[in-house]
Amino acid sequence: MSTTLTLNVNGQNHTITVNDPSMPLLWAIRDLIGLTGTKYGCGIEICGACTVLVDGQPEKSCDMDVSSAAGRAIVTIEGLSANRTHPAQVAWIKHQVPQCGYCQSGVLMSVAGAMQAGHTGSSIASEVQNLCVCCTYQRMREAIAGL
Amino acid sequence: MNSWLQVGTDESITLTIGSSDMGQGSASGLAQVLCEDLMVDYARIQIVQGGPTLAAVAPIGTAINTVGSSVTRNNFWKLRDAGAIAREMLVTAAMNQKADLVRANFTVSNGVVHHTPSNTNLTYGQLASAAALLKPPASAPLVADSEFKSIGKPQDRKDIPLKVDGSAKYGIDIQLKGMLYAVVKHCPTFSGTLANAPAVPSGMVAAVPLSVAAGTGRGTEVAGAINAVAVVGHNTWDTWQASKDLSVTWNIPAGAANLDNAHFLATAQALAASAPAYVAGGTNPAGTCYTVEGNATSAAAAIAGSAKILDATYVLPYVSHACMEVLNCTVDYVPGVRCDVYAPTQSAKAALALVVQLTGLLESQITIHTTFLGGGLGRKAEQDFISQAVQVGMVVKQPVKLMWPREEDFTRDQYRPMGLMHARAGLNAAGQVTGWAYRNVSPSILGQRGVPLGATGDSQGIEGAHALPYNLGAAVTEWVSHPSPIPVGFWRSVGASLNTFAVECMIDELALAAGQDPYMFRRSLLTDPRWIAVLDKAATLGNWHAPLAAGHGRGIAIGTAFNTIVAQVVEVSNVTSTRMRVNNVTVVMDCYLAVNPSFVEHQLIGGVVHGLNATLYGRQTFLKGVAQNRNFSHSRMIRMGEMPQVKVALIPNPALSDRTVKLGGAGELGVPTFAPALANACYSATKVRTRTLPFFPNATMSD
Numbered sequence: 001m002s003t004t005l006t007l008n009v010n011g012q013n014h015t016i017t018v019n020d021p022s023m024p025l026l027w028a029i030r031d032l033i034g035l036t037g038t039k040y041g042c043g044i045e046i047c048g049a050c051t052v053l054v055d056g057q058p059e060k061s062c063d064m065d066v067s068s069a070a071g072r073a074i075v076t077i078e079g080l081s082a083n084r085t086h087p088a089q090v091a092w093i094k095h096q097v098p099q100c101g102y103c104q105s106g107v108l109m110s111v112a113g114a115m116q117a118g119h120t121g122s123s124i125a126s127e128v129q130n131l132c133v134c135c136t137y138q139r140m141r142e143a144i145a146g147l
Numbered sequence: 148m149n150s151w152l153q154v155g156t157d158e159s160i161t162l163t164i165g166s167s168d169m170g171q172g173s174a175s176g177l178a179q180v181l182c183e184d185l186m187v188d189y190a191r192i193q194i195v196q197g198g199p200t201l202a203a204v205a206p207i208g209t210a211i212n213t214v215g216s217s218v219t220r221n222n223f224w225k226l227r228d229a230g231a232i233a234r235e236m237l238v239t240a241a242m243n244q245k246a247d248l249v250r251a252n253f254t255v256s257n258g259v260v261h262h263t264p265s266n267t268n269l270t271y272g273q274l275a276s277a278a279a280l281l282k283p284p285a286s287a288p289l290v291a292d293s294e295f296k297s298i299g300k301p302q303d304r305k306d307i308p309l310k311v312d313g314s315a316k317y318g319i320d321i322q323l324k325g326m327l328y329a330v331v332k333h334c335p336t337f338s339g340t341l342a343n344a345p346a347v348p349s350g351m352v353a354a355v356p357l358s359v360a361a362g363t364g365r366g367t368e369v370a371g372a373i374n375a376v377a378v379v380g381h382n383t384w385d386t387w388q389a390s391k392d393l394s395v396t397w398n399i400p401a402g403a404a405n406l407d408n409a410h411f412l413a414t415a416q417a418l419a420a421s422a423p424a425y426v427a428g429g430t431n432p433a434g435t436c437y438t439v440e441g442n443a444t445s446a447a448a449a450i451a452g453s454a455k456i457l458d459a460t461y462v463l464p465y466v467s468h469a470c471m472e473v474l475n476c477t478v479d480y481v482p483g484v485r486c487d488v489y490a491p492t493q494s495a496k497a498a499l500a501l502v503v504q505l506t507g508l509l510e511s512q513i514t515i516h517t518t519f520l521g522g523g524l525g526r527k528a529e530q531d532f533i534s535q536a537v538q539v540g541m542v543v544k545q546p547v548k549l550m551w552p553r554e555e556d557f558t559r560d561q562y563r564p565m566g567l568m569h570a571r572a573g574l575n576a577a578g579q580v581t582g583w584a585y586r587n588v589s590p591s592i593l594g595q596r597g598v599p600l601g602a603t604g605d606s607q608g609i610e611g612a613h614a615l616p617y618n619l620g621a622a623v624t625e626w627v628s629h630p631s632p633i634p635v636g637f638w639r640s641v642g643a644s645l646n647t648f649a650v651e652c653m654i655d656e657l658a659l660a661a662g663q664d665p666y667m668f669r670r671s672l673l674t675d676p677r678w679i680a681v682l683d684k685a686a687t688l689g690n691w692h693a694p695l696a697a698g699h700g701r702g703i704a705i706g707t708a709f710n711t712i713v714a715q716v717v718e719v720s721n722v723t724s725t726r727m728r729v730n731n732v733t734v735v736m737d738c739y740l741a742v743n744p745s746f747v748e749h750q751l752i753g754g755v756v757h758g759l760n761a762t763l764y765g766r767q768t769f770l771k772g773v774a775q776n777r778n779f780s781h782s783r784m785i786r787m788g789e790m791p792q793v794k795v796a797l798i799p800n801p802a803l804s805d806r807t808v809k810l811g812g813a814g815e816l817g818v819p820t821f822a823p824a825l826a827n828a829c830y831s832a833t834k835v836r837t838r839t840l841p842f843f844p845n846a847t848m849s850d
Contacts, residue, residue, distance in 0.1 A: 039319075040553075044779075101307075
């Protein structure tokens with residue numbers, strides 16, 4: 001009953017076998033591929049901790065079937081840049097944004113997706129709907145303002 | 148130097164801490180303190196949380212629990228002394244090597260000891276082996292405040308680079324070779340227990356009944372009761388689905404039918420009106436009234452003779468912690484040999500004791516690996532989830548990661564207690580307070596932990612309600628233990644989150660009844676110069692006296708917790724029955740000393756919004772023992788677009804090196820004064836007083 005499929009994550013192909021083709025992409029990325037930067041928060045597409053880019057678009061991986069992600073270009077926080085050089089990562093360090101940091105992978109992927117779609121500065125902010133329970137929004141906003 | 152502070156022959160400097168950094172910056176802050184008197188650059192200090200050292204005795208003591216905004220304030224002088232003593236041991240090793248016992252001939256800079264007469268250098272790494280053989284001196288001179296290079300400076304946090312590239316490992320990220328996955332399914336009803344052990348679902352490895360380990364259960368959850376099952380499988384998703392589908396029969400005691408909000412509120416109202424007094428040596432069951440301070444009879448008499456009498460009741464709900472990272476723990480247990488535990492815990496030392504209790508292993512055979520925490524907020528000081536993971540590990544005898552789905556995390560929390568606070572006070576014709584009678588009715592956090600309550604009740608329940616610096620005439624503060632057995636625990640700022648709301652709203656109501664400005668009224672009741680300075684600064688920075696636009700309101704509140712004084716001014720607009728706009732918040736704090744003002748500012752801003760989420764939306768409700776809010780969909784929180792602009796000012800203090808002044812905490816201090824400042828602002832905007840939180844109990848959120 002198991003299904004074998006290929007996921008392209010951060011430019012690399014991973015062949016995985018799943019019992020349930022409706023396993024969310026999140027759990028395939030974390031448990032089967034072993035990239036744990038993408039986080040589980042709510043499982044119902046509200047918090048955004050699981051956000052990744054799929055063909056350049058921010059998607060909540062907790063509610064996307066792994067089978068529908070096969071063959072598409074998936075980028076996780078680990079693939080956002082080499083050595084934390086993406087402008088959003090640079091700004092996040094400069095403004096010392098994270099507290100606990102758990103939500104920040106998803107936030108940064110939302111920011112990166114908005115930038116890729118052509119948004120700059122405060123117009124990025126309106127695209128970012130992620131929850132941060134530490135409430136680091138003020139420094140996020142300051143960091144985003146320079147992007 | 149010892150097992151906690153190590154100076155390596157490779158020039159490394161490693162400090163092991165028993166406390167946990169959940170994003171406060173406290174680990175980096177401790178490094179900032181240590182490096183000052185050790186005389187090395189901040190960048191050279193490596194911090195290790197937990198690990199094998201936990202089993203070692205801490206010679207200078209160390210914060211093992213990360214609670215009560217305590218990490219920095221409890222360790223500040225200890226780490227300064229430790230750094231100075233270690234430095235002098237290293238210098239003594241240099242003196243011995245140079246055969247020059249004149250201390251004045253040696254100076255230290257960034258871990259290099261310079262011998263002036265010979266103009267030669269010895270590094271800490273070169274001296275470490277010899278220094279390790281020396282007996283530490285009892286004390287050593289500290290760096291003068293005027294020479295500080297690190298303390299009080301806004302250094303960058305050491306953990307932030309790991310938190311922007313996904314490499315920070317939280318508990319839920321642990322992956323061990325051959326690891327299984329366990330997903331917890333609790334009885335949905337508090338007090339319910341397992342009727343029959345379920346069969347192992349198809350494709351799964353095990354279905355493990357989980358019992359409440361001694362010391363980990365609260366209220367309805369008594370030691371030995373089997374209140375959950377863990378399904379064990381090969382990945383999170385398949386195991387979670389099997390857990391959802393698992394058919395389990397639970398025994399639900401008849402008393403569970405009364406575990407609901409309406410019942411809890413009625414009980415609280417009755418106890419606010421009448422409750423039997425504490426009797427020394429008596430049984431003092433739940434429902435007992437404890438006099439925290441003052442005298443009820445004289446307060447009542449003073450109030451009765453007043454020109455004006457105010458009477459108000461404030462009601463706050465149970466609130467979930469809702470950390471971004473759900474509860475989880477990974478265990479690698481080898482029977483009779485060892486147990487490694489990987490946990491996002493605020494209490495690593497308590498976890499160590501628990502694992503000894505459960506496995507019978509020696510402390511030296513157990514290692515608690517404290518991971519990064521995706522929020523703690525008090526919930527991860529508890530041990531229930533660690534106990535469950537160890538129980539599963541002992542059954543499957545191979546590495547296993549146990550996690551609570553979000554719905555379990557919301558519905559099986561140890562909640563911020565509900566509270567009903569009744570306040571009654573009098574004013575004379577001149578607008579002065581003649582008497583003050585305050586009674587808090589709330590479930591006891593310490594009582595649910597088996598701590599005997601003395602004559603003044605639960606110290607956690609009364610924070611923010613006693614030793615008020617206001618001149619309130621004849622005053623009494625009472626606390627009544629509410630009998631609700633719903634599990635309660637420590638939620639960021641604990642009792643102050645209840646009491647500061649009620650006290651500061653009541654003070655506002657008195658000010659308005661006296662026809663006075665709420666800021667100036669507070670000022671007239673205060674004599675403590677530190678309180679007055681904080682209040683004045685908040686009023687100035689918050690533009691208290693500036694004209695308000697139509698529909699806008701401004702509120703003020705001040706309070707104390709964990710030795711720190713905080714005042715806030717909040718400005719709101721667009722207040723309706725379903726929403727409001729919080730525009731600006733000003734926070735002023737006196738914690739006596741801020742090791743890193745940037746960390747403190749960030750914590751205060753976060754605390755303000757933590758308070759904001761709870762004040763507007765936060766509550767958990769119960770129906771027949773079942774928690775009703777199961778996810779963020781019914782526990783709304785603000786997103787970035789709703790973020791108010793928060794201004795922070797720290798009152799500086801020049802007397803840093805005064806050991807006689809207690810340092811204050813910072814991590815929880817943004818929370819308590821926000822709710823009353825907001826409620827007071829809403830009154831200013833609408834002339835309608837809100838005494839029951841949250842403002843918007845039925846708010847929801849979606850994607």
